[in-house]
Amino acid sequence: MPVNIGLIGLGMIGRDHLQRFSSVINNARVTAVCDINSGVADMLARQYQAEAFYDAIEMIQSDSVDAIFICSIGPVHKEQILAAIKAGKPVFCEKPLTPTAAESKEIIEAETAYGKRLLQLGFMRRFDPGYIALKQGINSELGEILLMHCAHRNPSVPESYTLEMAINDSATHEIDIIRYLLDENIVSVRVDKPRKKTSRALPHLQDPLIVIFETESGVRIDDELFVNCNYGYDICCEVVGENAIASLTEQALNVTRSASGVGRHIAKTCMERFATAYDREVQNFIDNISNGKAMSGPSSWDGYVVALVCDAGLASLKDGQKHEVTVPPCPALYRQP
Numbered sequence: 521m522p523v524n525i526g527l528i529g530l531g532m533i534g535r536d537h538l539q540r541f542s543s544v545i546n547n548a549r550v551t552a553v554c555d556i557n558s559g560v561a562d563m564l565a566r567q568y569q570a571e572a573f574y575d576a577i578e579m580i581q582s583d584s585v586d587a588i589f590i591c592s593i594g595p596v597h598k599e600q601i602l603a604a605i606k607a608g609k610p611v612f613c614e615k616p617l618t619p620t621a622a623e624s625k626e627i628i629e630a631e632t633a634y635g636k637r638l639l640q641l642g643f644m645r646r647f648d649p650g651y652i653a654l655k656q657g658i659n660s661e662l663g664e665i666l667l668m669h670c671a672h673r674n675p676s677v678p679e680s681y682t683l684e685m686a687i688n689d690s691a692t693h694e695i696d697i698i699r700y701l702l703d704e705n706i707v708s709v710r711v712d713k714p715r716k717k718t719s720r721a722l723p724h725l726q727d728p729l730i731v732i733f734e735t736e737s738g739v740r741i742d743d744e745l746f747v748n749c750n751y752g753y754d755i756c757c758e759v760v761g762e763n764a765i766a767s768l769t770e771q772a773l774n775v776t777r778s779a780s781g782v783g784r785h786i787a788k789t790c791m792e793r794f795a796t797a798y799d800r801e802v803q804n805f806i807d808n809i810s811n812g813k814a815m816s817g818p819s820s821w822d823g824y825v826v827a828l829v830c831d832a833g834l835a836s837l838k839d840g841q842k843h844e845v846t847v848p849p850c851p852a853l854y855r856q857p
């Protein structure tokens with residue numbers, strides 16, 4: 521029996537997942553879609569032969585859906601996740617878990633009280649073949665890790681993108697992947713605002729930004745956040761170890777040879793760059809449900825820890841100072857078996 525999915529939030533990523541469910545995901549179908557914009561919900565419900573809802577909580581409680589897929593904006597995640605946990609329904613939530621750590625903590629409390637992991641968080645980079653290979657390279661070859669250099673470049677961002685989103689929206693991906701790659705927590709954050717900014721950034725933004733993280737063991741990481749780089753969606757990561765250096769590579773892409781040299785295509789969107797990772801994370805969610813298993817992959821705890829780092833990062837964005845991050849002990853529910 522296919523899993524009946526109720527998908528909330530029909531913006532860009534919501535539509536991308538809708539298309540994914542109808543083309544590449546096995547054992548699942550979207551039976552309900554929900555958006556506060558009723559015209560959009562009606563249009564996509566017609567296109568994908570699903571039921572249209574305009575109220576997320578009503579859809580979460582409906583018997584027509586077995587599992588919830590949240591693609592709405594961060595500020596409404598908490599209410600929707602808590603409703604899914606209350607209904608005992610598996611829930612996939614796009615990042616961030618919530619915009620603040622205090623809200624994420626409420627989710628941890630609800631899920632631990634339920635007693636079983638019900639949530640998978642959309643940190644899709646953990647399913648990317650390049651990052652998985654990078655992690656294997658780190659484990660086997662690099663020796664003691666000393667430094668990491670990251671770059672997170674987007675061609676452009678919409679007018680609704682705020683200065684804070686560089687931290688609690690974009691950088692959340694690096695914060696999570698640093699923990700995944702190094703198996704340790706971040707203990708401090710400092711945000712540097714370079715004196716020069718791109719002429720392409722809207723006046724309310726400071727772009728690019730450099731964020732400096734430090735981990736428990738002392739690995740120092742710099743992250744360039746450049747969200748109006750114009751040329752493409754470009755994600756870089758280099759891990760500097762005592763014995764060797766490992767770099768993130770992209771999936772096999774065609775190489776062109778021409779009079780101007782050897783060239784490789786650069787993705788234009790996150791949906792293009794991480795297509796395989798998105799497919800795999802969604803199939804992982806469905807497979808766990810189909811096999812009656814607890815959720816695996818990025819958890820509410822991962823979302824909470826990322827939110828703690830973001831809180832410190834936002835404080836640093838204001839005062840330019842280094843801010844410490846204290847991560848409480850991880851509850852048993854979220855420890856790897």
Ligand code: ISE
Nearest residue numbers: 672674689690691693747790
């Ligand atoms: C967006 O929300 C994403 O998740 C993208 O992966 C990221 O590159 C972008 O900066 C965010 O705004």
